[in-house]
Amino acid sequence: MKNLLKYAAGAFILALALSSCREEPNYSDVPAITFDRIEQYTYTANKITRDTLIIAVDFQDGDGNLGLDRIGPDGTQSGPDFEPPFNPGSQYFYNFFAIPQVKRGNTYTSLPEINGRFPKLSMDGKPEPLEGEIRYTITSFSTDAYPFADTIRFEVYIYDRDLNKSNVVYTDDIVLYQGL
Numbered sequence: 001m002k003n004l005l006k007y008a009a010g011a012f013i014l015a016l017a018l019s020s021c022r023e024e025p026n027y028s029d030v031p032a033i034t035f036d037r038i039e040q041y042t043y044t045a046n047k048i049t050r051d052t053l054i055i056a057v058d059f060q061d062g063d064g065n066l067g068l069d070r071i072g073p074d075g076t077q078s079g080p081d082f083e084p085p086f087n088p089g090s091q092y093f094y095n096f097f098a099i100p101q102v103k104r105g106n107t108y109t110s111l112p113e114i115n116g117r118f119p120k121l122s123m124d125g126k127p128e129p130l131e132g133e134i135r136y137t138i139t140s141f142s143t144d145a146y147p148f149a150d151t152i153r154f155e156v157y158i159y160d161r162d163l164n165k166s167n168v169v170y171t172d173d174i175v176l177y178q179g180l
Contacts, residue, residue, distance in 0.1 A: 025129045027062035031166040034058045038171045049177045051141040064130040065161040067120035084108045095159045101149040
């Protein structure tokens with residue numbers, strides 16, 4: 001029994017030492033994204049069919065400076081994440097860009113982009129490598145605005161707080177209003 005405790009303690013210390021040697025990943029400070037999936041939820045209310053779409057992209061970022069506050073500390077659009085270059089009307093006000101593209105034959109035609117903000121992913125503000133998934137929900141597809149069951153895809157990219165643009169990815173094709 002005495003030997004068992006001695007060896008168990010030694011094994012624990014060795015495991016602890018080896019786990020503390022884990023190297024941090026070495027990602028670029030420019031965010032990189034990969035398309036993961038697009039989820040489609042279709043429902044009808046008051047004779048209008050609507051699609052809610054969720055675009056999921058995986059990301060890697062070397063300094064972890066992803067995300068912007070959606071609202072300032074005082075409950076309004078104030079604070080550092082609403083001052084230039086992130087001020088309303090600026091091209092950097094949004095940090096998630098999804099450009100719907102309608103498929104016509106073998107070509108795609110872009111529609112007006114659907115942009116939004118995803119929140120800060122590192123709360124302590126320290127530069128550190130981050131990886132994970134961003135899920136962005138789009139609820140604006142309805143038969144009153146988009147009357148046809150079109151095949152669409154999205155061109156997607158993000159910006160970090162240093163204004164670095166990620167690579168561009170494309171979602172899989174989906175057919176609107178087919179989830180019923």
